[in-house]
Amino acid sequence: MIGYVLISNLYVDEKLFEFINSRVLPGSGLTRDKFWEEFSELIHDFIPRNNKLLKERDTLHQRINKWYKENEGALNMDAYQSFLKEINYIEAEVTDFTVNTQGIDKEIAIQSGPQLVVPVDNARYALNAANARWGSLYDALYGTDVISEDEGAERSNRYNPQRGKRVVSYAKQFLDDIFPIKAHSHTEVVNYSIMDSNLVMELGNGESTMLSDKAKFIGYRGGRLDPEAILLKNNHIHVEIQIDKQDKIGSEDNAGIKDILIESALTTILDCEDSVAAVDANDKILVYSNLLGLMKGDLSTSFVKGSQKVTRTLQSDRQYVSPTGNEFTLQGRSLMFIRNVGHLMTTNAILDENQQEIPEGIMDGVLTSLIAKHDILRNSNYQNSREASIYIVKPKMHGSKEVAFANELFNRIEEMIDLDKNTLKIGVMDEERRTTLNLKNCIYQVRERIAFINTGFLDRTGDEIHTSMELGPMIRKNEMKTSNWLQSYEKSNVNVGLATGLQGHAQIGKGMWAMPDLMKDMLDQKGNQLKAGANTAWVPSPIAATLHALHYHQINVHQVQRELGQQYDDVRNEILDVPVTKTINWTPEEIQQELDNNAQGILGYVVRWIDMGIGCSKVPDINNISLMEDRATLRISSQHIANWLYHDICTKEQVMETMKRMARVVDKQNSGDPEYKPMSNNLDVSIAFQAACDLVFKGVDQPNGYTEPILHSRRLEAKAKIKH
Numbered sequence: 083m084i085g086y087v088l089i090s091n092l093y094v095d096e097k098l099f100e101f102i103n104s105r106v107l108p109g110s111g112l113t114r115d116k117f118w119e120e121f122s123e124l125i126h127d128f129i130p131r132n133n134k135l136l137k138e139r140d141t142l143h144q145r146i147n148k149w150y151k152e153n154e155g156a157l158n159m160d161a162y163q164s165f166l167k168e169i170n171y172i173e174a175e176v177t178d179f180t181v182n183t184q185g186i187d188k189e190i191a192i193q194s195g196p197q198l199v200v201p202v203d204n205a206r207y208a209l210n211a212a213n214a215r216w217g218s219l220y221d222a223l224y225g226t227d228v229i230s231e232d233e234g235a236e237r238s239n240r241y242n243p244q245r246g247k248r249v250v251s252y253a254k255q256f257l258d259d260i261f262p263i264k265a266h267s268h269t270e271v272v273n274y275s276i277m278d279s280n281l282v283m284e285l286g287n288g289e290s291t292m293l294s295d296k297a298k299f300i301g302y303r304g305g306r307l308d309p310e311a312i313l314l315k316n317n318h319i320h321v322e323i324q325i326d327k328q329d330k331i332g333s334e335d336n337a338g339i340k341d342i343l344i345e346s347a348l349t350t351i352l353d354c355e356d357s358v359a360a361v362d363a364n365d366k367i368l369v370y371s372n373l374l375g376l377m378k379g380d381l382s383t384s385f386v387k388g389s390q391k392v393t394r395t396l397q398s399d400r401q402y403v404s405p406t407g408n409e410f411t412l413q414g415r416s417l418m419f420i421r422n423v424g425h426l427m428t429t430n431a432i433l434d435e436n437q438q439e440i441p442e443g444i445m446d447g448v449l450t451s452l453i454a455k456h457d458i459l460r461n462s463n464y465q466n467s468r469e470a471s472i473y474i475v476k477p478k479m480h481g482s483k484e485v486a487f488a489n490e491l492f493n494r495i496e497e498m499i500d501l502d503k504n505t506l507k508i509g510v511m512d513e514e515r516r517t518t519l520n521l522k523n524c525i526y527q528v529r530e531r532i533a534f535i536n537t538g539f540l541d542r543t544g545d546e547i548h549t550s551m552e553l554g555p556m557i558r559k560n561e562m563k564t565s566n567w568l569q570s571y572e573k574s575n576v577n578v579g580l581a582t583g584l585q586g587h588a589q590i591g592k593g594m595w596a597m598p599d600l601m602k603d604m605l606d607q608k609g610n611q612l613k614a615g616a617n618t619a620w621v622p623s624p625i626a627a628t629l630h631a632l633h634y635h636q637i638n639v640h641q642v643q644r645e646l647g648q649q650y651d652d653v654r655n656e657i658l659d660v661p662v663t664k665t666i667n668w669t670p671e672e673i674q675q676e677l678d679n680n681a682q683g684i685l686g687y688v689v690r691w692i693d694m695g696i697g698c699s700k701v702p703d704i705n706n707i708s709l710m711e712d713r714a715t716l717r718i719s720s721q722h723i724a725n726w727l728y729h730d731i732c733t734k735e736q737v738m739e740t741m742k743r744m745a746r747v748v749d750k751q752n753s754g755d756p757e758y759k760p761m762s763n764n765l766d767v768s769i770a771f772q773a774a775c776d777l778v779f780k781g782v783d784q785p786n787g788y789t790e791p792i793l794h795s796r797r798l799e800a801k802a803k804i805k806h
């Protein structure tokens with residue numbers, strides 16, 4: 083096989099082989115021969131089981147399709163549930179238990195805060211994400227729509243003092259709300275200093291005062307009489323007031339405050355899955371080498387921003403002195419998790435002895451664990467897990483057998499690469515219907531290593547549509563967000579998480595804010611995820627992390643979880659309330675609008691995936707609101723059109739006309755990008771356009787409605803075309 087090395091019954095891409103031998107294995111405590119031999123054994127042992135689980139997904143889907151066909155009309159819930167139990171789609175529930183994960187970092191066990199997700203194939207973004215533990219509140223407010231632009235407060239290229247004033251007033255109101263001064267305001271403070279272990283604030287009227295809750299002052303940097311930083315703590319998370327009377331902003335402020343730093347992304351998910359486009363060994367090497375750089379602490383990237391060359395590396399920890407004079411540090415970086423791919427896809431980076439691709443999830447499991455072992459061995463100047471744990475998020479698992487499979491894979495990886503048992507922690511995405519319905523059983527399978535559950539409501543919506551494709555036409559995409567099944571799924575996830583004792587052991591997480599430019603709306607709405615019991619929730623950018631962190635100061639999640647823990651509602655019937663429309667009464671305009679919106683999103687995302695290899699993009703919808711699109715949102719849009727086509731809500735011709743018209747719209751949106759290749763004047767040869775059409779017209783037949791089989795094969799085709 084040209085381009086492959088034959089070793090221990092495996093054909094390994096020669097560049098991947100070289101990368102692992104020369105960059106990953108040295109310093110890992112493993113020898114080359116033993117590694118390849120045992121990796122091969124592991125792969126061969128796990129492939130048949132992986133395949134069997136995938137087959138079971140298909141069998142269940144066929145049986146559900148058949149049942150829907152035989153039971154037309156309104157769903158009889160009792161009959162439906164009995165059937166789902168009979169085929170073991172709804173599993174017999176395990177008896178009550180609580181999880182016992184040990185060696186969990188405090189960002190998970192004690193603190194609550196935002197979780198940032200980042201495509202790890204982009205080193206500039208990945209480093210930025212790792213460093214997003216601390217973010218400037220002034221920058222986050224100034225640069226976003228949280229501060230309105232009326233009355234001369236517009237965002238412009240030059241600093242707008244009017245806008246700056248609003249930023250400062252917003253930020254000081256936050257200080258007053260969370261760190262109040264009795265009967266006074268931080269706006270009145272002209273000097274902060276430390277006296278007798280207390281933070282003393284001198285006011286403009288000459289009086290001196292202290293925080294209402296003195297214990298919230300926990301440290302400083304600089305002199306006691308002229309500190310450069312004041313460290314405050316609330317709900318286990320931190321805020322740093324930065325003082326510099328010479329600074330451009332500080333010199334304008336009564337107390338010399340130049341910024342307020344917010345402890346922001348407590349955790350970050352380095353994503354190897356739905357936000358990256360990794361289809362071959364070269365792509366996987368980029369993913370793995372960025373991960374390695376983050377785990378060994380030597381990742382660095384240079385780029386030009388504005389007119390300046392910037393070199394980005396990992397941030398150091400932050401130094402402080404306690405009120406009583408003891409030095410201490412706080413973690414300067416986000417605690418990093420790694421999201422592996424799921425059980426579905428195979429990779430051509432490694433082939434078995436029959437030259438068949440091996441499951442990508444198995445390769446990810448072994449190689450990302452091996453890479454993260456460098457952190458456990460402290461081969462980095464920057465420690466990630468102080469508890470010597472490796473956090474792996476496992477997406478798109480269906481039901482408890484698939485979770486048990488992941489658990490056994492993790493056991494075997496630990497043995498193989500010499501890690502203590504349960505070093506590998508698992509984050510279980512609750513994003514497939516079979517996992518939602520059997521979440522307790524799923525958690526049971528990983529009760530010694532679970533570090534999070536998370537409602538990936540985007541994938542979950544795609545699965546909802548695909549699973550019940552036969553039943554009828556789905557409600558409109560935007561209505562899904564408020565539908566019964568989705569609300570109940572969110573509720574049930576928290577119920578089960580609390581009942582199985584995740585508090586103090588694992589996060590109960592909620593999903594992504596997918597409108598990266600609408601930060602005011604995020605501030606207004608995303609606190610509701612905490613009120614619903616989550617102690618972390620996903621954000622798309624560092625700025626969103628800083629703003630979302632404010633919610634964790636306003637809402638005491640521990641208390642919310644304690645209160646919710648007393649209640650347990652059985653919402654299974656509601657979860658099974660499939661979102662098919664009760665009556666078809668959409669106007670032709672509404673149908674066209676739905677198609678336009680979905681088609682625009684699909685094409686806007688897919689064209690960058692296929693032609694440029696970009697796995698996560700900001701794409702405008704038909705109302706010109708930029709949306710974060712990744713493979714999960716693509717799964718929804720493509721399954722939605724496929725469902726409407728299947729049920730004759732629209733015709734094939736209408737969808738094709740829509741796709742062609744939207745291709746022109748997307749081309750226009752990208753016309754400023756010199757790298758962009760227009761689709762509309764080349765529809766017959768545009769691989770991106772073909773991929774988008776396949777996703778829709780072949781959507782009914784895609785396994786669980788997933789987009790990766792078509793995306794991968796079309797991207798490989800596009801890459802081959804570029805090469806020749």
Ligand SMILES: CC(=O)SCCNC(=O)CCNC(=O)[C@H](O)C(C)(C)COP(=O)(O)OP(=O)(O)OC[C@H]1O[C@@H](n2cnc3c(N)ncnc32)[C@H](O)[C@@H]1OP(=O)(O)O
Nearest residue numbers: 199200207210211356357540594622623698699700710714
């Ligand atoms: C359903 C699911 O699975 S959700 C999980 C998958 N989704 C994700 O991971 C979303 C991650 N987010 C992103 O990829 C990006 O934010 C996008 C694609 C949505 C928008 O990207 P852009 O259009 O480039 O954003 P924008 O121009 O507003 O901001 C760019 C700046 O923000 C930073 N940034 C944006 N997103 C991130 C991020 N997730 N992590 C770190 N930095 C980020 C960039 O580094 C850049 O700053 P720099 O110039 O200092 O390097």
Ligand SMILES: O=CC(=O)O
Nearest residue numbers: 538539540541714
């Ligand atoms: O992975 C997240 C999702 O919503 O899907």
Ligand SMILES: [Mg+2]
Nearest residue numbers: 513538541714
């Ligand atoms: Mg997902």
